Amino acid sequence: MMDRLLFGDNQFFGVNHMSEEKARAQALRFQEIEAVIDVLDAAYDEGIRTFMCTTHERISLVCDHVRAHPDRYPDYTFYPGMPYAHKYANAVTESGMLGAVKRFLPDEGLMDAAIRGTTSVAKKDIEGITTLLIDAEMKMFQGLSTPVIFLQNVVVDLLLGLGFKEAFRIFADHVKSRYDAEPGFITMNMPALLDVLEELQIDNPIICSNINKIGFRMCGGSAAYEAALRERQFRAVAMSVFASGAIPAREAIEWVCAQPNIASIVFGASSKANIRGTRELVSEFWQD
Amino acid sequence: MIKVAVVGLGKMGLSHHAMINAHPEVEMVGICDSSSYVLGVLKKYTGVATYNDFDAMLEKVDLDAVVIATPSSSHARMVRAALDRGLHVFCEKPFTLSAQDAEELAALSREKDLVTQVGYHNRFVGAFCEVKRLLDAGAIGTVTHVLGEAYGPVVLKPKGGTWRSQRTEGGGCLYDYAAHAIDLVNWYLGEPLGVGGTVLGRVFSGETDDEVFSTLYFPEGKTAQISVNWSDESYRKMTTRITLWGTAGRIYADRQECQVYLRDTAQRPEGYGEGWNVRYTTDLTEPVWFYLRGEEYSAQIDSFVQRVKERRTDGVNSFQSAALTDKVISMIVTDAEKGASTLAEGVTAESTRATRPKRRRFWRR
Structure with a gap:
């Protein structure tokens, strides 16, 4: 069972879809990991115990902190979202496609990884390469609770566009068997992805997509999103509910809480006051 | 339905391929790359028709338009070959590496009345x-x-x-x-x-x-x-x-x-x-029909597709406008070869040119 409110991490890494100035101010503010942990603590103290995060290398510092303080965070949960795409995109520009894949494969350690790696690359066996890349990204979460593991939207939507459906199945199977976790999919094209996941018989999938009152980055259109929420079997995680600040908080939460079948809302905030404000709005509008 | 092939499956080509494949008015009839690796993976897992050789693909496949996303030095040759066959062309930026090639290709596309676009997505x-x-x-x-x-x-x-x-x-x-x-x-x-x-x-x-x-x-x-x-x-x-x-x-x-x-x-x-x-x-x-990495990438592909459907040769980012950028x-x-134009006493222009000593060998592991 997923929590209703999940805490996101865009604000920590200078990601702001509205303004580069704001993004830089946030990057400055969260330069030291202590500042990130202070905000996560504020969220935790408001009862928000799930951190839906990228696999940015700095997240490993958060992982170390949580591992080191089990008494402070007895029920802390991570929902990792992989991969941190810019790392790969910049590597592709520099080293080419295959070079980039090779660079991120584990280069030492387990014999298993080495064998899976070399033969997979040679045989174009995507299953082997994919599972290795997943394992590399999951390393930082060792010993922590990761009941849901997400595939990031750039990858999901690339695979969706290419018609590379098998990769979703590979991801789902590996996440289940190796991490005893549920697969989650982040997308900007929710109705189209839902069709493919249904076709693959990935039942009741967890799909995280923009769901906001103004239809911002809801590809396929608001009507298709609303129909999917009403009529189809999946667990929707709503992100970008404020549309990067374009919708006032109260109006945004009131609208999203009125949509049927939303399992969770993921939101980011940098201050205790904003975290509390969002939590209170959700309690007000989202009653069982 | 317009029939399109994508040439060059690097970062841009792959993303164009995904967006075009998802476009309701386009039939993706082939992809082409000189490296067989990515090609092999896509063939195995998506069933798309693949080609190793651009000219052979043009020969074999019935096409309306081609998307060229190969390394820039090959653009001019491939664009010319496509225009010669009467195909509409979307080419990644930079258009060509020579102002003269760019001018000639813009002129050729006008003469043949073909739809052209270059990927200046901004x-x-x-x-x-x-x-x-x-x-x-x-x-x-x-x-x-x-x-x-x-x-x-x-x-x-x-x-x-x-x-x-x-x-x-x-x-x-x-x-x-x-x-x-x-x-x-x-x-x-x-x-x-x-x-x-x-x-x-x-x-x-x-x-x-x-x-x-x-x-x-x-x-x-x-x-x-x-x-x-x-x-x-x-x-x-x-x-x-x-x-x-x-x-x-x-x-x-x-x-x-x-x-x-x-x-x-x-x-x-x-x-x-x-x-x-x-x-x-x-x-x-x-809003766009499919989002991969920013609305602008989807919008530019859709603009090209609509122009091809309507055979509208004028539009944003035509070869003509990209040729100006090449120029x-x-x-x-x-200009960069010239160095500083006003020099301090006793200084040569040569010494102001911004070429640092090559350090590759020194740094190479």
């Missing part, structure tokens, strides 16, 4: 389109100066083994990053009369540029400066921005927002007031 970014709209409306009066910038973290250490590290192949910061800033400046100010004060600097690369600084001179005393650096780790990803000064105000825009300061003398467009105005991407962006790039390359 012209499909809502905020940059808003700048164009404001300029056309005369919002900031007479423009006097434009600053076109692009920064990002591509080359952060002295190595690099792909075509992008060779200027002769169309690699380097000038062709990769600066082309975008130059293309936007051309969109806003038209064709420059000349170029001066160019620096094509090296930060880490041995065989190409990592920094581009240049001054562009336009009619009526207007000028633009280009300031570009792809070895800047302080940016999370490529950031392109434009600032324009006019007699009645100033505009700043990047992918996310358009900030406009209007003086009381400005002819204010509807919805704009005196002083500061801000429009965000959430207001300025039109400015080639002026910048020529």
Whole structure:
């Protein structure tokens, strides 16, 4: 069972879809990991115990902190979202496609990884390469609770566009068997992805997509999103509910809480006051 | 349904392939790449028809249009071959590596009445389109100066083994990053009369540029400066921005927002007031049928598809407009060779040229 409110991490890494100035101010503010942990603590103290995060290398510092303080965070949960795409995109520009894949494969350690790696690359066996890349990204979460593991939207939507459906199945199977976790999919094209996941018989999938009152980055259109929420079997995680600040908080939460079948809302905030404000709005509008 | 093939399956080609494949009005009839690896994977897992040889593919496959996303040095040859067969062409930027090739191909496409487009996706970014709209409306009066910038973290250490590290192949910061800033400046100010004060600097690369600084001179005393650096780790990803000064105000825009300061003398467009105005991407962006990495990438593909359907040869980013950008790039390359134009006593122009000693061998592990 997923929590209703999940805490996101865009604000920590200078990601702001509205303004580069704001993004830089946030990057400055969260330069030291202590500042990130202070905000996560504020969220935790408001009862928000799930951190839906990228696999940015700095997240490993958060992982170390949580591992080191089990008494402070007895029920802390991570929902990792992989991969941190810019790392790969910049590597592709520099080293080419295959070079980039090779660079991120584990280069030492387990014999298993080495064998899976070399033969997979040679045989174009995507299953082997994919599972290795997943394992590399999951390393930082060792010993922590990761009941849901997400595939990031750039990858999901690339695979969706290419018609590379098998990769979703590979991801789902590996996440289940190796991490005893549920697969989650982040997308900007929710109705189209839902069709493919249904076709693959990935039942009741967890799909995280923009769901906001103004239809911002809801590809396929608001009507298709609303129909999917009403009529189809999946667990929707709503992100970008404020549309990067374009919708006032109260109006945004009131609208999203009125949509049927939303399992969770993921939101980011940098201050205790904003975290509390969002939590209170959700309690007000989202009653069982 | 229009029938399209994609050539070159690097980062851009793969993303074009995904967006085109998802387009309801396009049939993806083939992909082509010289490396069999990515091709083999896609064939195995998606069933798409694959080709190793561009000319053989043109020979075999019934096509309406082709998307060319190969390394830049091959653009001219492939574009010519496609036009010769009467195909509409979308080509990645930079269009070609020679102003002459670009002119000839633009002329050939006009002669054959074919739809052409080059992938300067910034012209499909809502905020940059808003700048164009404001300029056309005369919002900031007479423009006097434009600053076109692009920064990002591509080359952060002295190595690099792909075509992008060779200027002769169309690699380097000038062709990769600066082309975008130059293309936007051309969109806003038209064709420059000349170029001066160019620096094509090296930060880490041995065989190409990592920094581009240049001054562009336009009619009526207007000028633009280009300031570009792809070895800047302080940016999370490529950031392109434009600032324009006019007699009645100033505009700043990047992918996310358009900030406009209007003086009381400005002819204010509807919805704009005196002083500061801000429009965000959430207001300025039109929905797209499929989102992969920014609405602008989807929008430019859709624009091409619609133009091909309607056989509309005029439109945003035609070969004609990209040829102008190629021309400015080639002026910048020529200008950079000259070094400083006004010298301190006893100094030669040669010694001011921004070529750092090659350190590749020293650094190589």
